[in-house]
Amino acid sequence: MSSRRSRSRQSGVSRNITDDQITDLVAKLQQLIPEIRNRSSDKVSASKVLQETCNYIRSLHREVDDLSDRLSNLLATTDSDSAQAAIIRSLLM
Amino acid sequence: MTQKGVTLNTNSHKIKFARSFIRTLLKMRKNAPSSSSIEEIRKRSQRIKIAAYSSIAHAVGSRRAWSRAILFKLRNRARHHGMMRRRSMKKRVVKNDPPGDQSKANKLRQLVPGGKAMDMCSLLEETAHYIRCLSTQVKVMQTIADHFSK
Numbered sequence: 470m471s472s473r474r475s476r477s478r479q480s481g482v483s484r485n486i487t488d489d490q491i492t493d494l495v496a497k498l499q500q501l502i503p504e505i506r507n508r509s510s511d512k513v514s515a516s517k518v519l520q521e522t523c524n525y526i527r528s529l530h531r532e533v534d535d536l537s538d539r540l541s542n543l544l545a546t547t548d549s550d551s552a553q554a555a556i557i558r559s560l561l562m
Numbered sequence: 563m564t565q566k567g568v569t570l571n572t573n574s575h576k577i578k579f580a581r582s583f584i585r586t587l588l589k590m591r592k593n594a595p596s597s598s599s600i601e602e603i604r605k606r607s608q609r610i611k612i613a614a615y616s617s618i619a620h621a622v623g624s625r626r627a628w629s630r631a632i633l634f635k636l637r638n639r640a641r642h643h644g645m646m647r648r649r650s651m652k653k654r655v656v657k658n659d660p661p662g663d664q665s666k667a668n669k670l671r672q673l674v675p676g677g678k679a680m681d682m683c684s685l686l687e688e689t690a691h692y693i694r695c696l697s698t699q700v701k702v703m704q705t706i707a708d709h710f711s712k
Contacts, residue, residue: 491683526692540610544590544710
């Protein structure tokens with residue numbers, strides 16, 4: 470199932486992307502994923518970084534969904550206007 | 563180290579996002595009926611979610627491909643509301659995925675807005691920025707929810 474298309478394909482590519490560039494970017498991504506950052510300081514395979522990145526983005530999307538639900542419920546119940554000023558102040562400081 | 567002369571200023575994104583998102587929330591609350599059924603709460607949750615992604619995309623603006631993709635999708639949705647979406651002309655993009663990782667790269671493309679049209683380098687750069695901004699979005703939403711909970 471290994472198709473080595475990417476290495477051999479050179480036709481019409483104005484930008485020559487080196488493997489080093491990709492390794493660099495994968496390393497930068499590695500620093501952003503809490504799973505990998507906390508577990509090991511050793512090098513992690515690119516495949517694992519991609520996998521964990523996908524998992525992390527999915528978990529962030531889920532958090533947004535949950536928070537939207539929570540906010541929708543809270544909007545229905547709360548009606549204090551003073552809360553607004555407090556929120557904005559704490560966020561902007 | 564800056565890429566293409568663009569520095570990441572998360573704090574200004576955070577403030578812009580918070581302002582725009584809170585404004586939308588307060589507008590929603592003003593229009594909210596006194597009695598909220600479960601169905602209404604669910605519909606509003608969907609609108610809040612869209613407002614969150616819209617606010618963060620507006621805060622980042624057209625500087626990033628992922629934010630442009632969200633803004634483009636929102637404008638199309640508003641324009642073609644209820645109508646069939648026109649087929650867009652797709653450019654041929656050389657992906658340059660690392661060998662053996664095509665399925666993982668494809669999964670990532672599906673998760674990052676606009677990822678399907680990016681080559682591998684751009685995809686990785688955009689993903690990094692997208693993750694940082696998503697985290698900011700989540701943190702701000704959490705802060706707001708905590709305050710409303712008091």
